[in-house]
Amino acid sequence: MEEVKIGVYVCWCGTNIAKMVDVEEVAKEIGKYPNVVIARDYKYMCSDPGQELIINDIKKLGLNRVVVSACSPRIHELTFRKALEKAGLNPYLFEMANIREQDSWVHTDRVEATRKAKDLVRAALHKVLFHEPLSERTVEINPATLVIGGGIAGMSAALEIAGAGKKVYLVEKMESLGGMMARLDLTFPGLESARDNLQLTVARVMKDPNIEVYTNTVIRDIFGYVGNFECIISPNFKEDISLQFGNVVVATGLKTFDPSVIPEYKYGQLPDIYTSHEFEGMLTSGRIVRKDGRPPENVAIIHCVGSRNRNYHEYCSRVCCMTALKYANQLRSALPEANIFEIYADMRAMGKGCEELYSLSSRRKIMFLMFDQQGPLPVIRKAGSRDKCDYLITLQEKLSGQDIEVPADMVILMVGTEAREDAKEVAHQVGISMCGNAFFIEKHPKLDPVATTTNGVYIVGSCQGPKDIPDSISQARAAAARILGTIAQGSVTVEVTTANVNEELCCGCQTCIKVCPYTAISFKEEEKVSFVNEILCKGCGTCGSACPTGAITCRHFTDRQLINQIEGLMRMDVEPELKEV
Amino acid sequence: MSQRVDQSLVREVEKFGKGSWNECFHCGNCTAICPLTEEGFLFPRKSYRAMQMGLKQTLASGLEPWLCYYCGDCSTSCPRDANPGETMMILRRYLTSVYDWTGLSKKFYTSHWWEFIFVLILAVIMVILFGFINPNPVDYTLTAEGSVRINAMFPIKWVELGDWAMAILVASLLISNILRMWYKTVIQDKSVKVSLFSYIREFYLLVVHFITQKRFSKCEDKNYWLSHWFLMTGYSIMFAVIVVWLPWFQTEKVYLWYEPQRLLGYYATFGLLFGLIVAGVGRIRKKGVKFRFSHISDWLFIVMLFLTTVTGILVHIFRINGMVEATYISYIVHMAVLVPMVIVEVPFSKWSHLAYRPFAVYFANLKKSGQPVKASVQS
């Protein structure tokens, strides 16, 4: 039994924390607590010198518990755990207090924010007292990969992984590969043929001996964990097949917004109003004509249909502005005398070559008219017999400040993109989350945009958010690199914060078995006690709170630890109870 | 009422001067830097936008181009080299053609040949009229002071009659165009109602602005205002003495240097020459933004006015030195330049701004003082 020696480190995070929290006072006060051997404050704890500080203290002062009070553990918990490991201390003898995202950044009263920081650090102190060393377990990785979705992103990931000689199962719901890109005529900004590029990729996929393609196929169920997944697929009209693989790439793509819900645009009610995708088809067929066969004299292209609008989707669909410019250029070439109007809310020409396309388009006799996204939308109505056009679009033009009407014989609605209806189903199958717009959430928006919170599951392409072709391919290849990395390692560490049954306390009521979502708990008939399969357990802790006798311990979130954490929050005058472990 | 956009207008306006109208991305720097723009009369960006969008009615009812004196600051500060200042100049030409009911203005501005030939025909008529059909013989006798009897060959009452005929023609054209401008800019603007009292009260400002050109002095560079003011006053005084007070001004008697006829004549000549030299040299050297682009109409005006002034000076010199033939010939040339210049320039071309600009200030003041009928959708 050794004495508990805790080191507490309060981070300034430059001014991010120090501006709103008196970090020096926090360190000073926490330093008074028993068992706290050292309490320091430092500019940037996550920096190399910051980590060195911890490592040196562990070595010199013999610390056996560490509390870092800094940003969210979702950002740097792993960083500090590694530092502990480097100093020879078990990484789980560590706790973090979040005084940035949940304190300094959200409060305006320095006194209150400092008080809160002290409470949070004290709670962490109380919790870390009861932390136990946990050892990481590894499992072998199945080198095969499942790619869900045969669009350009899915195919790119598959090709990359297969290129390294690893097996890939590519499952596509539709009849053929290609996804959204198969519906495009030309790509922006270079105006080159989408079909040529796509066919090249499809041919490579079909020829690759390491890729097994299943089209017309849905995934019935996926189970398992990183390194050892299994799924049942149902190829059309055939028997179910079971596949085993170690990683999953989700590349399910997106769908287009249905503009018929916007009353102003009268889509579906008036004949010559097309969505951008319908118009794409018209371009592919090579005939730009009205329903009655006459070529249009006035073409209006309306941007942001269903995008950047509170009533539909608040986000920007990313590709429509450039697609609209592409259309305007194609229209100008096909109909040199036509009047072309771009009715836009904001021209978003970011990305390589895009501003250049915009600039080129502005010199091709195209009239750009801006409407206010916050104000009323443009309204399309049928023109009168004297108007010399089929439709009139009325809008408040923002740059002139005037109410105007735009003549049109054909209207192209630049429909936004949205998550697919079956996104939720896929998310549940692979155990990943969706954000408010039903796009899948990446593990970290900046530092880890490819992985998800579920180990072994990666999201690529536009199922993660609207994206153009090069971005989708980059993301797909990044995911492939990550997967090849884990395959090269041969094994992967799995969840250590699992549940554990104390057989002496277990009364055999089997409540835990009923609540476990992973069927990780089974019942030992002979001993009449429950048993946790730690490979299957994901550490949610539901069994722990359901157990009536307290026989189940949820590692790293034990009853003792959490109750102590509550006490730490509430009792500012009481010393930590435990002197020794 | 919403206005129809029109892609063809840009092409139409382009005939009055070439602009780079794709470049503007409406940052508003030009309006921000302009010392003359004000709430209700925002320019040059708004006029530029109306032109890009083909809002004919907005342009025709707008006074903004006339409120601009083209100091060039907007074009200098433009991050896209979209030349807003030159665009206002082009719009002034376009508006002159919009106000002009005869259609000649548009012809002169958009076709050099039309303008040259028209000037040439008038010049030939003048030469024939003064030199060949003239029944009066050349009078070689000199006056007591030794100067040429100019009124003998060109009797003052006939010249005055001709002057008045030309003045009435030019004035009636100009006034009818100003009335059209007034109708388009004030009456057709339903957002504001102007009382009769305002018309009277604001009238003095019309006079003040005409005489002082004080709006121009608000521009950053005061030198242009000075040369412009000399040019304007010189021209106006000369116009007044040779048309309205010709019998008083042009007599057999050569006035002494301190007498008003001589002083006025010298001042006007100086004003004209000074203004013309600044403008001419500036345009040749393309000095500053203001003079970077020169339309043919700008040059024609400068050259003709310069020739008129020079021939006028020659007539004066030859006459007081008793050089009979030279006096008569230079007088005929003087007339052959002056008359076409007045008839072409004053109602139809660049010189019309002498009337449109002060009236634009007058109309703008009327609109400002008027009762707003409803809140307009300016943003």
Add this chain to the structure above:
Amino acid sequence: MEFQPKIIAFLCNWCSYTGADLAGTSRIKYAPNIRVIRVMCSGRVDPTFVLKSFTEGADGVLICGCHPGDCHYHEGNYKCLRRYHLLVKYIEQMGIRPERLRLEWVSASEGKIFAEIVNEMVQTVKALGPSEVKTVVETLT
């Protein structure tokens, strides 16, 4: 001085804790009366923790989990919901106003909603005054 309640919040790691972090990264301001305890799943929130919080003197307890159907562990939030309904009845019998315990669904993208919930709850608890538990303990001692 105005009564400043202390509210303990149990946030699930995947949705609500991330959502609260998002409120931070978006710099959305809210009342400083909340103290967060991170758990892996709202299903981990043992009734004992809630009762312990009240006995320790918390003026309110907030539990946040993923929206129904979005649980990272499939259905932990449903388990939490069942316990919550029982707990509300239980604390009411103990003399604690049921408004002091609240269960909310906050997704990873709902930083703004999290801040709104906190502000609303702080207001409610401020109006209720100090926890009944504290008053009883004070009169007893």
